[in-house]
Amino acid sequence: MFTINEKITVEIRKVARDLLKKGEVSAFLGYTKGTVPMVMKPFVARRQEDAERLSWNSFCVLNLANYLPLVLKSLEPPRRPNEPPPEGPLPKVGVLVTGCWSRNMVVQIKENQIERERVKIIGISSRGMVDRKKVQALVDNNEITEVIEEDHKLIVKGHGFTREINRWDVVRDNCKSCVHPDPVIYDEVIGDLSGGRQVPKRFGDIQEIEDMDIEERWQWFQEEILSCIRCYACRNACPLCYCPTCFVDDSRPQWVGKSIDKTDTALFHILRAFHCAGRCTDCGACESACPMGIRMRLFTKKLYKDCMELYGFEPGLKIDEPLPLTTFKLEDPQDYILQQGQKGEEK
Amino acid sequence: MSNPKGSVLVVGGGISGVQAALDLADSGFYVHLVEKSPAIGGAMSQLDKTFPTNDCSACILSPKLVEAxxxxxxxxxxxxEVLDLEGEPGAFKVRVRQNPRYVDTEKCIACGTCAQKCPKKVPNEFDLGLGTRKAIYLRYPQAVPLKYSIDEKACIYLKKTGRCGFCEKVCPTGAINFDDKPKEFTLEVGSVILALGFRPFDPSSLEFTGYGRLKNVVTSMEFERLLSPSGPCMGHMERPSDKKEPKRIAWLQCVGSRDINRSCHGYxxxxxxxxxxxxxxxxxEHSKSGDIEASIFFMDMRTHGKGFEAYYNRAQKEGIKFHRARVHTVLKxxxxxxxxxxxxxxxIPREEEFDLVVLSVGLETDPSAISLSKRLGIELDADKFLKTSLFSPVSTNRDGIFVCGAFSEPKDIPQSVMEASAAASCAQERLWPSRWTETKKKSFPPERNVYAEPPRIGVFVCSCGIxxxxVIDVKEVTEYAKTLPGVVxxxxxxxxxxxxxxxQMAQTIKEKGLNRVVVASCTPRTHEPLFQETLREAGINKFLFxxxxxxxxxxxxxxxxxxxxxxxxxxxxxxxxxKVRGDEPLPYNFVPVKKRALVIGGGVAGMVASLSLADQGFPVTLIERKDRLGGHGRKFYRTWQGNLMQDYLKGLIETVMSHENIDVRxxxxxxxxxxxxGQFRSELSDGSMVEHGVAIVAIGAESFKPRKGKWNYLYGKNPNVHTLLELDQRFIKNDPGLLGMNQAVFIHCVGSRVPERPYCSRVCCTHAIDQALKLKDLNPDxxxxxxYRDIRTYGKREHIYEEARAKGIVFIRYDLDNLPKVSEKDERMTVKVRDPIIDEEVVLHPDLLILASAVRPRDDVGELSKLFKCAMTEEGFLLEAHMKLRPVDFATDGVFLAGLCHYPKPVEETIAQAKAAASRAAIVLSREKVPAESITAIVNPMKCTGCALCTLVCPYHAVGIDExxxxxxxxxxxxxxxxACVAGCRSDAITLKNLGNEQIMAAVEAALEE
Amino acid sequence: MFYATLEGLRRFKIPHNFEFVSIISLYAKWIREGRLKVDPSWNKEGLKFTCQDPCKLVRQGIGDPVADDLRFVIKRVVGEENFIDCWPNRSNNFCCGGGGGALQAGFVENRRKYGKVKFDQLSKTGADVVITPCHNCHTQILDICDYYGGKWKTTHLWNWIEKALVLEK
Incomplete structure (x- = not known):
């Protein structure tokens, strides 16, 4: 009896093998098992045989869109800065996507980081990925030696214990509140599409923080980032963060200090969240990558909510919709300038 | 035939004269600007603020004066003063007398010591006698030229030598010259432009106003001086009797105007x-407590210009009271x-007490202008304004002599500025073969390469007089500047x-080897170009400043x-x-000018503009969306002075179609x-490309046809209900069906001045009344x-209103709460309207019902405005760069507008605006290249990710992605x-030259230093 | 009659070959020429006089010149020091409120209300006699004097000319 994920894995291997065999793609971006339980590594299959190593389960938490531009670039012949691109079509890359990653790809297309024609997108509807820190917590942080995944439960084995956990209980927060599990852009689909999800109180966690008064909120924020070690794993895992010189690495002028000083750390998180405003799809890769368990998604999700409320915009859903920070509409709210909230009416 | 002289004489240094002078000087002509007072500026320099933008008058005027x-x-x-003139167009000889200033302008530094010491005080005519000045004086603090002069009628020394003479003794530069004499000389010019302005009506003869009789009755111009910060009470509103701030002020309109019974004017x-x-x-706004009660007593409220109706509505909302009543007498x-x-x-008679009464006096021609006109053989009309023909609004009866501004008819500043440019255009149409023949050229020494030098900064701290x-101890600041790193x-x-x-600054830069300059003084908006030019004269790049x-x-x-x-x-x-330490020399960017104009729209505005440019030798491409030229001009019957439109239009179209320089599409x-x-590339609908240096937008407007809704009034339902233009068609065709009619009713403001279109369409009152007079000609009985709601026959058009009333045409006023009710039964129309004077409903049965419907902007204005990145007003008309002083320019360089697309206007104003647009366009076309911005953005490709956000936010499409x-x-x-791109880039990849991060951070850190 | 003819000529631009002049101007002219001899010495008690400027004669009619002539005549007839001008005066004087048919229109209350302003104005002069060179003004001013309790007598002009006439033996 195959589980859903096992069936998907078989399909993935078949598709990847075919694409690589026919030469339709020169590389296929997916996941392979990591060296420790509950960890899946992003993996580039370049030969037919590599396709066998591809795998799919509920621990595929990193965002494949993050690696896509690099993989594409790696397939281009080297050339000097001002040289025109070579004639003829460039090699293509196949990639697996779920809802949020596909939306990131739409944003990447709009931001000229990838070309649609060079990507073969294989879509899978996500059932939610598991947060391994939650599993860890349920076994009191005892070392886990094996995890067997069934459709709706996880069998967690360690030294001297075996526990059955309900899968949904340990699914990531962002997956729980996701309303776009289906890929929005794809060339082929593996498995069934869900048709979307309804989530009452999608932004409940943000609302809770908004309801705090300013002192409380500042207190909460400072505590949240207290353990940040400035490793930049979050930034490195994020598909939006592709600037050659990130603002934290600039030295002339040095916008933000590089130590774990409280102010500098706060500034880093706030500025990064704003750079992601209107572009972040809440894929959760940042939180999954963070070694310290900081919930920085709460910052980016707040801006996601603001974009939705102010401009009616969710990133990556429509390929021809302009990004909110590059354009304006006459109906945009102006109550930060005008005194009476109504648009166009002055005091 | 020898070439005409490449120079022009402009008589009058008010805003009109200055604008005409600047347009001509920028297009290759040498201009002699003659002004009878010691400084240019005219009436506009006496105003406090200007409508409808509420800009400070001096602030928007002085940059133009300084430039001139x-x-x-x-x-x-x-x-x-101009004494006389002889010769012919292209070769006039004008005799000018320059009266003595008694101060050497080369030496005077306007320090003011002479005025401080002068013992003689006289009433200050600039303040209309409300304050005093000395016998040696500056006309006003921002006067151009900023040089003192002695009033010979007041000066003690000049009246009797040997007495006083204090000014000469204390002048630090020895600039006083009591031996100055009048000089007479002859100027040879190709054209003359008269911009003689106006003087405010003196209400002394009108006893009922209380002027002269009662202390706290002032004229509007006197009130401007009371409000003005350069006036006698330094901008604190003080009433004459006790210097207290008036809390209740009344304005009486139409003092000296629209008054045919007293010794006043009818216009x-x-x-x-x-x-x-x-x-x-x-x-x-001026009052500290903000609780001033203002009441305006008027007959008709004439807010017929762009933005004026909205201004009026806002004023009403703000609580300014408007009383439609003429006041019999101002009592004590x-x-x-x-x-x-x-x-x-x-x-119901009401009595109100006021602290101050302001008389809104009218405009009339100054006697000196009347005598000058006689000397020059220029014809004036019965109102003593210069006589012009409506199809040549800036021409006089003498060929080669043109006119602009209030001298031909009372008008506001935007109109005057438009006419000034139009007059300049007329001059250029004659004198263009001699462009650049009499002008001077500025040459600069080669620029020193400062790249390897350590910064040697010079700081000039200005006292700006007082x-x-x-307020500031400038000596202390100067000493402090010396201690700053890099300052030598x-x-x-x-x-x-x-x-x-x-x-001296240029000299110092050379001697001391300065390579950066800081001037601590006023705002860059006044003199930055002047100082930058000084750096060039001293041999260093102007951006090191x-x-x-x-x-x-x-x-x-x-x-x-x-x-x-x-x-x-x-x-x-x-x-x-x-900050200046980090400034680098920047290149002086230029754009070569393609000598062709693209005119969009083949109506009267488009054709007149095309013709003006074509007559100056510039090739023009004129595109028109319909299959024939003429636009709405085809629908008009005649001007309010009776000139037939179709004859004029026919001639105009023929001239345009056959002109060798105009390519009509x-x-x-x-x-x-x-x-x-300079380098536009436009794609036309036929697939062709046009390369042109400038563009003029003259796309016209539409007529509002009230097919349904509140303003319908049976339009489209009864064959004898027409809009004004439709009635004009019947006049043009000499429709015999108009004869034998018994009654006609005109309804004004159909669709104008209403919430969905809160502006005045400007032309309809005049047009409707002229049509009524025509009907009376056809059927005298x-x-x-x-x-009507308000009759807006502004300027000289008031005369046809008088004529209409005299002929027995009945005017009934209605308002938005009591709209006329139109109905029909068995083909008989009934119009019911409440007459407020007899307080009864009047029932009319017209054979003809004419709706003076609104002029509305075209529906597709938005499309076109996007093409040239032009702005639009709320109502949908195109928005010019500045409503007062740049009425034909767009904010986008090189694109101009004219005609109805700007705002509804009659044909004479359209012609003036079209010529003005041509004049502004000629400034660009007359050059081989135009300067482009030097402080441009620059991309660091190492940091750029190619995300293209900068290309999306750039309003000028100046950033692109390299293929x-x-x-x-x-x-x-x-x-x-x-x-905008710098603000948008997440990667810090794009910056502005001389405004880089380091410089700004340096300035910020300097600011926060202890 | 006066105004109707005058205005008719003006408004309809009817060509005419006669001069249109008020009798008051003729009085003034004759007094200046010495043809009409008047002497104010009859006014031994120093009766104070003021006058009305009828709308149809002055403001809408001929204008300030005839008002000036009126005052000239009155001063010559009653003595310069005995004439008190009301204010405002001449073309700017207030209407009495009785002309133009108001006397006959029947709205007596309204007419008297309109006349209150004239009453106050005339009372302020303190004059004993008000000279009204217009029969409508005469009736109105007479009525409001009575209605509001004024203390002056309302007369025409000719009565006083008669009083001051110097007859040649």
């Missing part, structure tokens, strides 16, 4: 309604207050912008704390010094535009009723240095 004062191609002749002075509302609005109240008794529609030095020279000047200081604004942002706003102000001045200087529209001034590199790249010809 230092323009190489303008010869400013103040204290001068309407056009501007008084607006200026009274403006004064009421500004008076409230207690404590020098004034009693005004008035009756409105309800018939403007800065009166610091100096304090009295007026840094004066010619001698400028010369910074200004610290220690006047507008320091001494003017911190008058009550001189110590803190001085400290702030030091901070500002320190910031400027730290019918059935053609504009698809896409790229490029910018016909009854005609005009149902090869995938990185952003800036087209410096298009970039205007706005910085």
């Amino acid at each position: 004062g230092r323009h190489l191609n303008i010869n400013l002749l103040t204290l001068s 309407c002075s056009s501007v008084c309604c607006m200026y009274a509302i403006k004064q009421a609005v500004i008076a409230r 109240g207690k404590d020098d207050n004034l009693i005004v008794r008035y009756v409105e529609d309800d018939g 403007n800065i030095a009166g 020279f610091a100096q304090n000047n009295l007026f840094t912008c004066s010619q001698d200081t400028i010369n 910074e200004m610290a604004n220690i006047r507008d942002q320091d001494s003017w706003v911190h008058q009550d704390d001189p110590e803190a102000a001085t400290q702030k001045a030091k901070d500002l200087v320190r910031m400027a010094v730290s 019918l059935n053609t529209t504009l698809k896409a535009v790229s490029g910018s001034v 016909m009854d005609i009723f005009m149902l 090869n590199t995938g990185k952003a790249v800036v087209d410096t010809a298009l970039c205007k240095g706005c910085g």
Whole structure:
């Protein structure tokens, strides 16, 4: 009896093998098992045989869109800065996507980081990925030696214990509140599409923080980032963060200090969240990558909510919709300038 | 035939004269600007604020005056008068007398010591006698030229030698010259432009106003001086009797205008309604407590210009009271207050007490203008204004002599500026073969390469007379500047912008080897170009320069704390010094000019503009979306003076179609535009591309046809209900069906001045009344009723209103709460309207019902405006760069507008505006290249990710993505240095030259230093 | 009659070859020429006089010249020091409120209300006699004097000319 994920894995291997065999793609971006339980590594299959190593389960938490531009670039012949691109079509890359990653790809297309024609997108509807820190917590942080995944439960084995956990209980927060599990852009689909999800109180966690008064909120924020070690794993895992010189690495002028000083750390998180405003799809890769368990998604999700409320915009859903920070509409709210909230009416 | 002279004489240094002079001087002609008073500026320099933008008059005027004062191609002749003129167009000989100033302008530094010491005080005519000045004086603080002069009628020494003479003794530069004599000389010019302006009506003969009889009755011009910060009470509104701030002010409209019974004028002075509302609005702003009660007593409220109706509506909302009543007599109240008794529609007499009464006096021609006209053989009309023909609004009866501004008809500033440019255009149409023959050219020494030099900064701290030095200790600031790192020279000047200081600055830069300059003085908006030019004259790049604004942002706003102000001045200087260190020399970018104009729209505006440019030798492509030229002009019957439109139009179309310089493309529209001034590339709907240097938008407007809704009034349902244009068609065709009619009713303001279209369509009152008169000509016994809200026959058009009333046409006023009710039964129309005077409903049965419907903007204006990145007003008309002083320019360089697309206007104003647009366009086309912005954006390709956000936010499409590199790249010809891209870039990849991160951080850190 | 003819000529631009002049101007002219001899010495008690400027004669009619002539005649007839001008005066004087048919229109209350302003104005002069060179003004001013309790007598002009006439023996 195959589980859903096992069936998907078989399909993935078949598709990847075919694409690589026919030469339709020169590389296929997916996941392979990591060296420790509950960890899946992003993996580039370049030969037919590599396709066998591809795998799919509920621990595929990193965002494949993050690696896509690099993989594409790696397939281009080297050339000097001002040289025109070579004639003829460039090699293509196949990639697996779920809802949020596909939306990131739409944003990447709009931001000229990838070309649609060079990507073969294989879509899978996500059932939610598991947060391994939650599993860890349920076994009191005892070392886990094996995890067997069934459709709706996880069998967690360690030294001297075996526990059955309900899968949904340990699914990531962002997956729980996701309303776009289906890929929005794809060339082929593996498995069934869900048709979307309804989530009452999608932004409940943000609302809770908004309801705090300013002192409380500042207190909460400072505590949240207290353990940040400035490793930049979050930034490195994020598909939006592709600037050659990130603002934290600039030295002339040095916008933000590089130590774990409280102010500098706060500034880093706030500025990064704003750079992601209107572009972040809440894929959760940042939180999954963070070694310290900081919930920085709460910052980016707040801006996601603001974009939705102010401009009616969710990133990556429509390929021809302009990004909110590059354009304006006459109906945009102006109550930060005008005194009476109504648009166009002055005091 | 020898070439005409390449120079022009402009008589009159008000805003019209200055504008005409600047247009001509910028297009290759040498201009002699003659002004009879000691300084240019005219009436506009006496105003406090201007409507409808509420801009400070001096602030928007002085940059133009300064430019005229230092323009190489303008010869400013103040204290001068024209004696006589002979010759013919192209070769006039004008005799001019320059009256003695008694002060050597080369030596005078306007320090003011002479005036301080002068013992003789006389009433100040600039303040209309409300304040005093000395016998040696500056006409006003921002006067151009900023040089003193002696009033020979007041000067003690000049009246009897040997007495006084204090000024000569104390003048630090020895500039006083009591032996100055009048000089007469002859100028040879090709054309003459008369911009003689007006004088305000003197109400002394009108006893009922109380002027002269009662202390607290002032004219509107006197009130402007009371409000003005340069006036006798320094901007604190004080009433004459007790200097207290008046809390209740009344304005009486139509004093000296629209008055045929007293010794006044019958015409309407056009501007008084607006200026009274403006004064009421500004008076409230001036008052510290904000509780001023303002009441305006009027007959018709004439807010017929762009933005005026909205201004009026806002004023009403703000609580300014409007009473439709003429006041019989201003009576004396207690404590020098004034009693005004008035009756409105309800018939109840009311009495109100006011602290101050302002008389909205009209405009009339100054006697000196009348005598000059006689000397020059220029014809004036019965109202003593210059006589013009409506199809040649800026021409006089003498060929080669043109007119602009209030001298031909009372008008507001935007109209005057338009006419000034139009007159310049007319001059250019004659004199264009001699362009650049009499002009002077500026040459600069080669620029030193400062790249390897350590910064050697020079700081010039300006006292600006007492403007800065009166509050800030400029000596302290100068000493402090010397201590700043990199500063090798610091100096304090009295007026840094004066010619001698400028010369000395250039000298100092050369001698001391300065390679950066900081001037701590006023705002860059006044003199930055002047100082930058000084750097070039001294041999260094003009961008190695910074200004610290220690006047507008320091001494003017911190008058009550001189110590803190001085400290702030030091901070500002320190910031400027730290920023200027990082300034690099920047290239002077130029764009070559393609000598062709693209005119969009083949109506009267488009054709007149095309013709003007074509007559100057410039090739024009004229595109028209329909299959024939003429636009709405085809629908008009005649002007209000009776000139037949179709005859004029026929001649105009023939001339345009057969002109060798005009390429007419019918059935053609504009698809896409790229490029910018000098280098536009436009794609037309027939697939062809046009390369042109400038564009003129003259797309016209539409007529509102009230097919349904509130303003329908049976339009479309009854064959005898027409709009004004439809009635004109019947006139043009000589429709015999119009004969034998018994009754006609006109309804004004159909669809105008209503919530969905809150503006006045300007043309309809005049048009409707002229049509009514035409109907009366056809049927003398016909009854005609005009149902109106306000009659807006402004300027000389008031005469046809008089004529209409005299012919027995009945005017019934209605308002938005009591709309006329139109119905029909068995093909008989009934119009019911409530007459407020008899307070009864009047029932009419017209054979003809004419709706004066609105002029509305075209529905597709938005499309076209996007092509040229032009702005639109709320109502949908195109928005010019500045509503007062740049009425035909768009904010986008090289694109101009004319005609109905700007705002509804009659044909004579359209012609003037079209010519004005041509004149402004000629400034670009007359050159081989135009300067482009030097402070442009620059991309660091190492940091650029190619995300293209900068290309999306750039309003000028100046940033693009390079095909090869995938990185952003800036087209410096298009970039205007706005910085939107810099603000948008997440990767810090794009910056502005001389405004990089390091420089800004240096300035910020300097600001925060202890 | 006066105004109707005058205005008719003016408004409809009817060509005419006669001069249109008020009798008051003729009085003034004759007094100046010495043809009409008047002497104010009859006014031994120093009766104070003021006058009305009828709308149809002055403001809408001929204008200030005839008002000036009126005052000239009155001063010559009653003595210069005995004439008190009301204010406002001449073309700017208030209407009495009785002309134009108001006397006959029947709205007596309204007419008297309109006349209150004239009453106050005339009372302020303190004059004993008000000279009204118009029969409508005469009736109105007479009525309001009575209605509001004024203390002056309302007369025409000719009565006083008669009083001051110097007859040649």
